[in-house]
Amino acid sequence: MKTALRALCASITLLCVAPAVRADDKDVIEYRQHIMKTLNEQAAVVGQILSGAVPDDNVISHLDALALTASTALKAYTPKVPGGEAKPEVWSNWPDFSKRMNEFAKMTADMAKTAHEQGKDAALAKVVDALSCKDCHDTYRKEKAKK
Numbered sequence: 102m103k104t105a106l107r108a109l110c111a112s113i114t115l116l117c118v119a120p121a122v123r124a125d126d127k128d129v130i131e132y133r134q135h136i137m138k139t140l141n142e143q144a145a146v147v148g149q150i151l152s153g154a155v156p157d158d159n160v161i162s163h164l165d166a167l168a169l170t171a172s173t174a175l176k177a178y179t180p181k182v183p184g185g186e187a188k189p190e191v192w193s194n195w196p197d198f199s200k201r202m203n204e205f206a207k208m209t210a211d212m213a214k215t216a217h218e219q220g221k222d223a224a225l226a227k228v229v230d231a232l233s234c235k236d237c238h239d240t241y242r243k244e245k246a247k248k
């Protein structure tokens with residue numbers, strides 16, 4: 102285990118500059134933010150493809166990546182750790198928040214499945230409904246000023 106961690110540290114310098122004392126709450130917040138950033142990057146490339154700025158050869162992989170990442174998101178919010186840009190309502194309205202996150206995971210999974218079964222055009226027609234990012238953010242995220 103230690104060897105594996107050292108190997109990981111050697112390849113990802115970022116992990117090693119983390120403070121020696123682990124702040125559990127900080128880790129929880131960073132974990133869910135990393136997941137959100139992954140979603141953000143994958144949604145951004147799908148946007149580039151839709152606008153015709155880049156070729157669509159990889160689009161099915163990007164839709165798979167969105168679906169896979171979305172499926173990990175709810176778990177990341179399960180620990181009740183307010184902070185970051187998450188509003189306290191995430192946990193005080195947990196039934197609604199988790200419903201939205203599950204729905205988001207379901208819709209992105211359906212979009213990826215459509216891509217495999219019916220092709221990219223049929224899948225891309227579902228993009229606006231599947232990427233309910235803004236709906237959730239309007240209610241549950243307090244966006245801080247850009248750094």
Ligand code: HEC
Pocket residue numbers: 130133134135137138140141142144184185186187188191198201202205232233234235237238241242243
């Ligand atoms: C069901 C709710 C929900 C959905 C769906 C959702 N988000 Fe989020 N998102 C949040 C919450 C809550 C935060 C605040 C997290 C924190 O700072 O602790 C957040 C934060 C973020 C952040 C900031 C991360 C950071 O580093 O501070 C980005 C970027 C983001 N979301 C992108 C997306 C994108 C893109 C999608 C859709 C493809 C999406 N989100 C879907 C709830 C959601």
